[in-house]
Amino acid sequence: MKLLHLNRVRLGYSGETLLADVTLKLTAGKVYCLLGNNGSGKSSLLRTIAGVLRPISGDIQLAGRPLTAWSIKERAKLMAWVPQQHAGAFAWSVLEMVMMGGSATLGLFAVPGRSLRTLALSTLARLGIGSLAQRRYPTLSGGERQLVLLARALVQRPALLLLDEPAASLDFGHQIALLEKVRELKNSGMTLLMATHHPLHASAIADEVIFITPEGEVRQGTPQSMLNSASLAKLYRVSQAEIERWLILHAFSQEKIAC
């Protein structure tokens, strides 16, 4: 089933085009990794899909209906977005922050009850940060904040999860745990679209890979066809020999096939 379909979308800020022609098809239950240079438009593409950045032209379909046809509340039950971490203006406790992910399920005047609290606590525990529940969000490290924002998005129980460089400030152990979590979510039926700077992460978990090339083209394909040193060299504007000298992609790919 096609969960998300972008058809010839032109996107950018205040009329200025950033990506001229984006066509993407996301099938339910798969993991997609989005790769591209710094400033290539990965975040903007995610924001456009999330519905916070209005496309200049083109058509976005979410679960068979135009993105704009969904009400804000209905859309929040289908799709969640994990932005890059930030400090936040107020000293929320982590639990309060995560419970806000339940807004779409609560009535306008309602306050969160026991069930939302339990859901938030168990989500934190499953991400391995249950001990942070009573800490103040701004006092956390960048990686911890990132995981809290992930927990908040999971409380929305979305069908489609957009992740904006979730591994950016995670230590090695948490990166592994994140990949583990992504696979677990995929197995539960969730679709994930993850912007990442790590081709190795993509090679480890992606069912399909999406490139934003330096020329502003968007290409979608299998990990085998995309994650080779020739196409990565083009994507990141480095030489193929340099990539081969520093990274051993095929070792990871073989491991993936083995498990």
Add this chain to the structure above:
Amino acid sequence: MKFLCGLLVSLAVLASALMTGAFPLGGAEVISLLFSPETLDPQLAIVFWQIRLPRILAALLIGAGLSGAGAAYQGMFQNPLVSPDILGVAAGAGLGACLAIWLQMPVVAVQAMAFIGGLLIVTLVSLTARGAKHHDPILALVLTGIAWGTLSGAAISLIKILADPYTQLPSITFWLLGGLSSITPDDLYYAGTGITVGVLPLLLLRWRLNLLSLPEEEALVMGVNVRHLRLVCIVSATLITASAVAIAGIIGWVGLVVPHVSRLLTGTDYQRLMPLSLFCGGLFLLCTDTLARTVNHTELPLGIVTSFIGAPFFLTLLLRGKR
């Protein structure tokens, strides 16, 4: 324990407010005035029902309202530095009210003009702050608020010069000083309605206010119609501020500091913060107003007492409290 403390303090403040003043009353007298007023001296009953009780209610309502509005403004502008006075809302409301007094309009119109002035300034402030894209948003907001507030202040001064020095000027000046000494039951009726209508949505939406202090886009993806919610909150908070300004003049400090004190006591969650701000604000203003009318033969301006008590208290909490 905390709850019991709060209850005892509020009972003590309320009792002393009821009993003290130019006509001191005993506890028994207060009780009989409340439940069977005809048994006592009619003059005492008039003082109690027409002057003291409206004033106490006004202090509670205005204090609660200004603090609630301040807490709401701080949340929705994602800025713990803003308050009705810093955002220029109070000055805008003051300008509207002065204009109405100058044009000899009735009380209801003074309040309506205060509301329009306040709403106008808060709109202008948020529009210009959004337009000043090259600056830090928090700084831009505070600076534009100060600028628009100053502009309103200048316009108020201009009206004072143009006003009739024998009839209008004294009433404008007296009114601008801020205070609760001239509250009538009528004032209380109009402003009380405005404040209650403004406080109700803030109280009902208290948990949702949390989402307004997140970046707008995040809240949107989490299923919250940020624009509608923000509009409701701005209109409510401005209605409260304008109603308070219309009958009591510009009372600064309360709207900035009481939400902070409440935040130090209970944390950032508006589910608890909003009710606590309302409660502390009402209590604080009642306490200061009671002192203002009792410590000296002539009444002290409320603003002076508010600052003398509020500032040291706030500084103490800031140094001792944990975030």
